[in-house]
Amino acid sequence: MQKELHRLPASERIWMIADKESFKELHSGIHFYDPLNFKGYEERVKLAEEKTGLKEAVVTGRCSINGYPCVLIVMDSHFMMGSMGSVAGEMICAAFEYAAERKLPVITFAASGGARMQEGVASLAQMAKTAGAVKEHSDKGLLYVSVITDPTLGGVSASFASLADIIIAEPQAVYGFTGRRIIQDTIMKELPEDFQSSESAMKHGAIDMIVERDELKPVLGELLKLHIR
16 A cells, blocks of 8 residues: 655645745635535534635635746645535636636646535536636636646546646655545455556556656746746
């Protein structure tokens, strides 16, 4: 089994990637939504808010990286395992729309266990919504870079996280759809040691490069520089 990586909170990730004092948060006013009146859901969200200081599992904003402007979308696995519900999906879509209107590139940092089960089909619908927002941004000829962090699974890996022009992953990040244990129990076979690792994804052509965490900012800065108009 792979060793567990240190999972960064969104605030630390933004501090590492964005130029100093350049990050301006967007779409923070979208509030909690409980389409199924799921028992205990509101309480779990409140606990996550207290634990992380966030209102949702994603933070969106405009910033610069090495002087080049972009829109940054950062998921936080400490907030209900980064699960994507209606509010998180709406924030991601709004960020892509903001970028498309202003002709800005988008960089996402995915970190998620998948769709948020407490919202049922409303959560699964975010896969199509976020994919549509990526397509509208792409139709304008704008750059989208997806950074896969540990873990990136389920509806997030199957939607916006895998639809970028360039897909980067941190070393040893778990990247796939269904979790390793579920697949292994279903097919009743032992899986390879590196199954669903970023290294395996690289070997099979699912990602473009693996970049060490401390090299991400210079690499992203170079990509923005190459694609600037």
